[in-house]
Amino acid sequence: MTIHKEGYTTIAISLLFIFVLNAIIDYRFADITWLRWLAYILSFALFITVLQFFRNPSRTFTSGNDLVICPADGKVVVIEETNENEYFKDKRLQVSIFMSPVNVHINRNPISGIVKFFKYHPGKYLAAWNPKSSTENERTTVVVAHENGTEVLFRQIAGALARRIVWYVKEGDQVEQAKEFGFIKFGSRVDIFLPVGTKINLELNQVVKGGITVLAELTKPA
Incomplete structure (x- = not known):
């Protein structure tokens, strides 16, 4: 399975958003461990969701002139x-x-x-x-x-x-x-x-x- 070309920009923007969000949480709430882990888990779930939107699975296609x-x-x-x-x-x-x-x-x-x-x-x-x-x-x-x-x-x-x-x-x-x-x-x-x-x-x-x-x-x- 590959990622479709239409997803490249969206995935890049999502990664940037996740990076910035987690950097802010790490800086502002460094002493609240549960909040940081919650942010990591939600960020991972968001990234996987975006990836699956743009998946391009390998397939053997059906063909027939009629x-x-x-x-x-x-x-x-x-x-x-x-x-x-x-x-x-x-x-x-x-x-x-x-x-x-x-x-x-x-x-x-x-x-x-x-x-x-x-x-x-x-x-x-x-x-x-x-x-x-x-x-x-x-x-x-x-x-x-x-x-x-x-x-x-x-x-x-x-x-x-x-x-x-x-x-x-x-x-x-x-x-x-x-x-x-x-x-x-x-x-x-x-x-x-x-x-x-x-x-x-x-x-x-x-x-x-x-x-x-x-x-x-x-x-x-x-």
Whole structure:
């Protein structure tokens, strides 16, 4: 397991904060042993927590030209037909994966293909389970066209804790299934929109892993 590049700055700031805090406590409360040890323990816990936010575990990824792979770690919180009004402007099958603070926060391409559309939306930081978060929170929208013509839309959505979305793709890019397309710091949600009638291989509340769990099976457009 390694540490993701998005964590370098945050980890450095955390280390500086811990060093300064402990130096102050050691200087001001040198004679209060229990307080100093409490500070050491809490500092260690904080550092380990920050490290796990940015972990990048080694994985053997699933691949398949007709498969849609989960773009994120987390729990499936939505499987439903809904209107997608930004790009498709019609009814689609939506699958949403909630990323808690303890999940790996890397986002991966669910399919291979060409990026046909990308847009970043600044916005609010409503809780990720709020239905309005899909349209009102800070978010990105990516549409990738599969070689068979199917277009898949996936959306990074910030939440109450997640205050920075990072992306690595732009329109016209050729992307590869399971490769990184972005990162959401401290968790939140990823939505994916598929053609109605797509075979979904997940169930509500199922725990999934990005780049590994098969989300759906693609069919060639009629």
